[in-house]
Amino acid sequence: xxxxxxxxxxxxxxxxxxxxxxxxxxxxxxxxxxxxxxxxxxxxxxxxxxxxxxxxxxxxxxxxxxxxxxxxxxxxxxxxxxxxxxxxxxxxxxxxxxxxxxxxxxxxxxxxxxxxxxxxxxxxxxxxxxxxxxxxxxxxxxxxxxxxxxxxxxxxxxxxxxxxxxxxxxxxxxxxxxxxxxxxxxxxxxxxxxxxxxxxxxxxxxxxxxxxxxxxxxxxxxxxxxxxxxxxxxxxxxxxxxxxxxxxxxxxxxxxxxxxxxxxxxxxxxxxxxxxxxxxxxxxxxxxx
Amino acid sequence: xxxxxxxxxxxxxxxxxxxxxxxxxxxxxxxxxxxxxxxxxxxxxxxxxxxxxxxxxxxxxxxxxxxxxxxxxxxxxxxxxxxxxxxxxxxxxxxxxxxxxxxxxxxxxxxxxxxxxxxxxxxxxxxxxxxxxxxxxxxxxxxxxxxxxxxxxxxxxxxxxxxxxxxxxxxxxxxxxxxxxxxxxxxxxxxxxxxxxxxxxxxxxxxxxxxxxxxxxxxxxxxxxxxxxxxxxxxxxxxxxxxxxxxxxxxxxxxxxxxxxxxxxxxxxxxxxxxxxxxxxxxxxxxxxxxxxxxxxxxxxxxxxxxxxxxxxxxxxxxxxxxxxxxxxxxxxxxxxxxxxxxxxxxxxxxxxxxxxx
Numbered sequence: 215x216x217x218x219x220x221x222x223x224x225x226x227x228x229x230x231x232x233x234x235x236x237x238x239x240x241x242x243x244x245x246x247x248x249x250x251x252x253x254x255x256x257x258x259x260x261x262x263x264x265x266x267x268x269x270x271x272x273x274x275x276x277x278x279x280x281x282x283x284x285x286x287x288x289x290x291x292x293x294x295x296x297x298x299x300x301x302x303x304x305x306x307x308x309x310x311x312x313x314x315x316x317x318x319x320x321x322x323x324x325x326x327x328x329x330x331x332x333x334x335x336x337x338x339x340x341x342x343x344x345x346x347x348x349x350x351x352x353x354x355x356x357x358x359x360x361x362x363x364x365x366x367x368x369x370x371x372x373x374x375x376x377x378x379x380x381x382x383x384x385x386x387x388x389x390x391x392x393x394x395x396x397x398x399x400x401x402x403x404x405x406x407x408x409x410x411x412x413x414x415x416x417x418x419x420x421x422x423x424x425x426x427x428x429x430x431x432x433x434x435x436x437x438x439x440x441x442x443x444x445x446x447x448x449x450x451x452x453x454x455x456x457x458x459x460x461x462x463x464x465x466x467x468x469x470x471x472x473x474x475x476x477x478x479x480x481x482x483x484x485x486x487x488x489x490x491x492x493x494x495x496x497x498x499x500x501x502x503x
Numbered sequence: 504x505x506x507x508x509x510x511x512x513x514x515x516x517x518x519x520x521x522x523x524x525x526x527x528x529x530x531x532x533x534x535x536x537x538x539x540x541x542x543x544x545x546x547x548x549x550x551x552x553x554x555x556x557x558x559x560x561x562x563x564x565x566x567x568x569x570x571x572x573x574x575x576x577x578x579x580x581x582x583x584x585x586x587x588x589x590x591x592x593x594x595x596x597x598x599x600x601x602x603x604x605x606x607x608x609x610x611x612x613x614x615x616x617x618x619x620x621x622x623x624x625x626x627x628x629x630x631x632x633x634x635x636x637x638x639x640x641x642x643x644x645x646x647x648x649x650x651x652x653x654x655x656x657x658x659x660x661x662x663x664x665x666x667x668x669x670x671x672x673x674x675x676x677x678x679x680x681x682x683x684x685x686x687x688x689x690x691x692x693x694x695x696x697x698x699x700x701x702x703x704x705x706x707x708x709x710x711x712x713x714x715x716x717x718x719x720x721x722x723x724x725x726x727x728x729x730x731x732x733x734x735x736x737x738x739x740x741x742x743x744x745x746x747x748x749x750x751x752x753x754x755x756x757x758x759x760x761x762x763x764x765x766x767x768x769x770x771x772x773x774x775x776x777x778x779x780x781x782x783x784x785x786x787x788x789x790x791x792x793x794x795x796x797x798x799x800x801x802x803x804x805x806x807x808x809x810x811x812x813x814x815x816x817x818x819x820x821x822x823x824x825x826x827x828x829x830x831x832x833x834x835x836x837x838x839x840x841x842x843x844x845x846x847x848x849x850x851x852x853x854x855x856x857x858x859x860x861x
Binding site: 258259276279280338342343344362364365443444447448449451456459460461462463464465466467 | 564565567568571593594595596671711714715716717719723726730731732842845846848849850852853854856857858859
């Protein structure tokens with residue numbers, strides 16, 4: 215009896231900080247956002263409840279086009295991060311010796327010690343018309359005049375992929391690490407070639423890691439602000455920029471709150487679809503790795 | 504016995520600490536980057552040892568957003584531009600009226616003081632006094648773009664891919680003036696203003712092909728201009744003056760339609776806690792010996808009598824290279840923004856950014 219009480223108390227004590235964190239910092243602000251997004255300004259300092267902000271989103275193609283654009287570019291970045299990150303993770307987990315493994319992992323981590331802003335400026339220095347790459351190409355004689363690599367969607371995709379790829383590599387390494395090498399050997403012994411082994415043994419085994427990495431990178435990309443703003447050009451709109459504009463430039467907090475909720479719903483929907491299509495669940499992907 | 508003295512000692516220490524904290528006042532400034540130079544803060548704190556200055560750098564829009572979030576708490580002195588007070592106060596109630604008897608208004612340039620007072624008086628109470636003023640206009644590399652004289656020249660195909668602008672309300676207003684409209688006069692008739700904005704949007708969307716990129720901050724504008732990637736841009740005068748220091752061919756060009764003039768002000772947030780310290784700071788930075796130090800940091804002209812003469816030498820040279828007396832007469836001061844205009848302008852800016860003309 216007493217034992218049970220102590221158990222219950224310890225569970226409560228352990229759980230309390232987490233519950234407080236979730237309630238105070240996640241749930242309450244979101245409820246506030248939902249309430250704010252349902253208000254409509256009818257006159258200075260006078261507000262009414264309505265769905266006007268959400269209807270405005272539907273009626274204005276600029277907004278949902280930007281959201282779709284943000285979503286599709288984020289998916290592209292996620293796919294690129296997976297394509298580039300998988301071989302790196304495989305090398306670290308399976309091929310590299312135990313001593314170089316730590317070093318390689320550290321090399322992947324180091325860029326994260328520098329803030330997003332500095333990393334974006336790094337890309338600006340490389341890509342701009344008078345930047346390192348343009349000057350190098352002119353020096354080698356490959357091009358005759360300065361080339362502008364900055365201020366376009368390709369620059370945004372490069373910058374974002376670079377920023378998020380680590381969040382793809384880490385879950386992949388930890389899943390691949392748990393894979394028994396004899397499974398791969400068995401695949402080869404049974405007559406499989408490299409591609410079959412990859413397709414039928416390694417990828418299915420790594421699937422939880424792949425899905426977890428994809429979810430994290432997609433969320434981070436769709437919600438990023440600095441990189442698309444700094445590297446993007448005159449036509450590159452990003453949905454977070456729309457939210458900022460609503461809040462700051464137009465003083466329209468109600469509209470901004472509605473956009474924030476829409477971004478959350480949209481990304482959640484994409485992830486739900488992705489889980490359905492890949493036949494995975496949150497429990498055996500993110501929670502596991 | 505021993506225990507008791509310890510407790511008493513602790514109590515005394517706590518009380519002392521409490522008293523100390525009550526004495527040292529904190530002045531929380533919400534202002535523009537470079538409007539609170541380190542040397543002036545040190546001098547102020549030496550003169551008033553019981554006041555500690557804490558600075559938060561911001562811009563017009565973010566200042567209003569920050570104060571709106573708390574209903575005017577968290578800061579003791581804010582410095583929005585003169586056109587950003589009236590509507591913000593009406594809509595969000597974030598400022599409190601000034602006690603003009605505590606400010607030495609006799610040192611201020613009368614024309615600017617009256618202008619700001621007229622713009623920021625609500626129900627007989629004055630909400631702001633001027634601090635620094637400057638202009639928005641054009642910047643050009645004389646050797647590469649000698650004919651950049653009008654807002655419309657940013658869209659001149661002669662400078663294809665070599666110009667820039669900030670996608671904010673300044674360029675909307677400038678472009679409207681270059682099309683022969685008077686946007687400020689249209690503020691009283693919002694339907695007419697929407698008509699002007701639509702025309703401006705069409706023009707700026709067409710112009711997109713001519714623009715290299717929209718700049719976001721003085722730093723990326725400076726980098727593009729100094730590296731020669733662009734030859735002309737819409738700009739703040741202070742940014743142009745800073746570049747003039749490094750390359751004498753880069754000058755500020757008041758557009759022939761008239762440079763747009765802004766006045767940054769002093770305003771008290773509604774729930775500010777250190778009003779006296781705020782008044783002390785206002786009077787302190789308006790003293791002639793401090794004006795020069797302030798202007799050398801901000802690059803703007805102080806709103807005091809003879810403010811132009813109090814500029815540091817290098818800034819004076821840059822101003823003289825840019826402005827003729829006629830240009831000064833031709834200045835267009837930003838008119839008070841009535842409620843709702845920012846929303847209309849924001850919508851227009853979104854439309855321009857999203858258009859894929861260029």
